[in-house]
Amino acid sequence: MARTRIEFAQNFIKSKGLVKTLLQSSSLTNLDTVYEIGPGEGIITYELSRVAKKVIAIELDNSLVEHLKLKFSEVKNIEIHHADFMRYQISSQNYKIFANIPFNITSDIVKKLVTAKFPPEEAYLIMQKEAAMKFSGDPIATEFSVLLKPWFEFKTIREISRQSFEPIPAVDVVFFVIKRRTPALISSSERAMYQSFVRHGFESWKKDLKTAFKKVYTYNQWKRLSHDLKFSLHATPSQLTFEQWLGLYKFFAERLPPEKGILL
Numbered sequence: 001m002a003r004t005r006i007e008f009a010q011n012f013i014k015s016k017g018l019v020k021t022l023l024q025s026s027s028l029t030n031l032d033t034v035y036e037i038g039p040g041e042g043i044i045t046y047e048l049s050r051v052a053k054k055v056i057a058i059e060l061d062n063s064l065v066e067h068l069k070l071k072f073s074e075v076k077n078i079e080i081h082h083a084d085f086m087r088y089q090i091s092s093q094n095y096k097i098f099a100n101i102p103f104n105i106t107s108d109i110v111k112k113l114v115t116a117k118f119p120p121e122e123a124y125l126i127m128q129k130e131a132a133m134k135f136s137g138d139p140i141a142t143e144f145s146v147l148l149k150p151w152f153e154f155k156t157i158r159e160i161s162r163q164s165f166e167p168i169p170a171v172d173v174v175f176f177v178i179k180r181r182t183p184a185l186i187s188s189s190e191r192a193m194y195q196s197f198v199r200h201g202f203e204s205w206k207k208d209l210k211t212a213f214k215k216v217y218t219y220n221q222w223k224r225l226s227h228d229l230k231f232s233l234h235a236t237p238s239q240l241t242f243e244q245w246l247g248l249y250k251f252f253a254e255r256l257p258p259e260k261g262i263l264l
Contacts, residue, residue, distance in 0.1 A: 010038055010040060010100070010101075010102045010103075011100075011103070011165035011166070011167060011168070011169045011173075012040045012041070012043070012100065012165060012166050013043055013044065013100055013126070013164055013165060014043075014164060014165065014166050015164060016043060016047065018160070018164055019043060019044050019047045020047055022124070022126075022175055023047055023048070023051055023098075025157050025158065025175065026098065026122070026124050026177070027122060028048070028051050028052055028096060028098065028124075029051070029052070030051065030052065030053050031053055032051075032052045032053055032054075032095070032096050033052070033053060033054045033056065033092050033094070033095045033096070034048055034052040034054070034055050034056070034095065034096050034097070034098050035055075035056045035057075035058065035090060035092075035095060035096075035097050035098075035099075035120075036048060036055060036056070036057040036058065036097075036098055036099050037058055037085045037097065037099035037101050037109065038058070038059060038060070038085070038099060038100065038101060038102060039057040039058075039059050039064075039068060039080075040059075040064060040100075041064065041067065041068075041071075042057070042067075042068050042071055042072065044098065044099070044100060045057050045068070045072065045078060046072070046075070046078075048098055049072075049075050049077050049078050052077070052096075053077065054077050054079070055077060055078045055079070056079045056081060057078065057079065057080050057081065058081045058083050058085045058088050059080065059081070059082060059083075060082075060083065060084050060085070062082060065080055065082040068080045085109065085112075086105070086108060086109070086112060090116065090118070092118070093118045094118075094121060095118075095120055095121065096120050096121055096122045096123065096124070097113065097120045097122070097123035097124065097125070098123075098124045099123075099124070099125055099126070100125075100126040101125055101126065101127060103127065103128045103131075103169065103171065106125075106127050106128060106131045107131065109125075110123075110125070110131075110135060110178070113178065114148055114151075114152055114178065119151075119152075119180050120178070120180065121179070121180055122177060122178065122179050122180070123177065123178040124157075124175070124176070124177050125175075125176050125177070125178070126160065126173060126174075126175055126176070127173070127174060127176050128169075128171045128172070128173060128174075129156075129159070129171065129172035129173060129174045130171065130172070132154075132156050132174045132176045133156075135148075135154045135176070135178070136154035136155060136156060136176075137149070137154070137242060138154075138156070140238050141237070141238050141239075141240055141241060141242060141245070142238065143198065143199070143202040143203075143237070145242065146198050146202075146237075146242055146245045147195050147198050147199070149185075149242045149246075150181070150184055150185040150186035150191075150194060150246070151180065151181055151184045151185075151186070151191075152178050152179065152180055152181060153177075153178070153179040153181060154176070154177075154178055155176070155177050155179075156174045156175070156176050157174070157175045157176065157177055158174065158175050159172065159173070159174050159175075160173045160174060160175055161173075185246065186246075186249075190253065193253065194249055194253075197248075197249050197252060198245065198249075200212065200213070201213065201237050201245075201248075202237045207234075207236075208234040208235060208236055209235055209236065209237060209240070210222050210233060210234060210235075212237075213248075216252065216256070217252075217256075221251075225247070225248060225251060228247070229243075229244045229247045229248065230244070231244050
């Protein structure tokens with residue numbers, strides 16, 4: 001029973017063996033509540049039910065919802081919900097995500113997860129490789145990755161062959177994980193200031209960060225930070241690692257007078 005409507009834009013995994021291999025790369029246990037986004041015909045759903053305490057599968061396609069409810073009617077730890085995940089409210093506070101998500105709404109899904117009142121402890125996502133590079137800031141730092149890394153870890157676990165999907169995607173695919181940091185590297189009370197700081201650096205459209213932060217750091221302070229954090233005096237935003245960005249912010253927050261924040 002293949003999904004045919006183009007608007008759902010999903011590429012489904014064909015092999016149960018691959019699903020089992022991916023699950024072995026995760027930290028899911030029989031204590032976990034796991035949400036699955038877009039279960040399709042349920043190849044991942046069933047394998048999740050063998051590992052997790054509870055599986056909540058959220059499917060938008062009505063015909064597939066009916067198919068899944070019938071297919072898993074005897075599996076007591078699977079719930080099928082007919083809903084658009086982008087409008088769905090996750091009621092759990094402690095939960096994980098495991099999903100092969102539609103590539104055309106990858107960014108929307110990830111943003112929903114990382115900005116939720118109660119983000120997942122871990123989110124295991126099959127996604128386009130290019131998107132994974134943006135989220136992780138690997139190999140080049142991105143505004144998205146630097147903004148979120150104080151609170152989350154992003155990592156590509158492995159690549160997945162295009163031939164593993166039906167239909168075969170036109171892009172490279174990876175298995176990716178987002179982990180909520182406990183404790184966070186920056187307190188929630190500082191989130192707004194930190195993110196304003198990072199956005200100022202990335203969005204000022206100056207020739208380099210030294211120029212962008214000209215009113216925040218003195219030349220001697222910037223020269224010292226460049227030496228201590230080991231980045232070029234004329235580095236651009238993407239040439240700094242997250243750790244270097246964090247060092248810049250820590251100096252700003254802990255060593256500079258509060259009125260400097262007004263300049264961002």
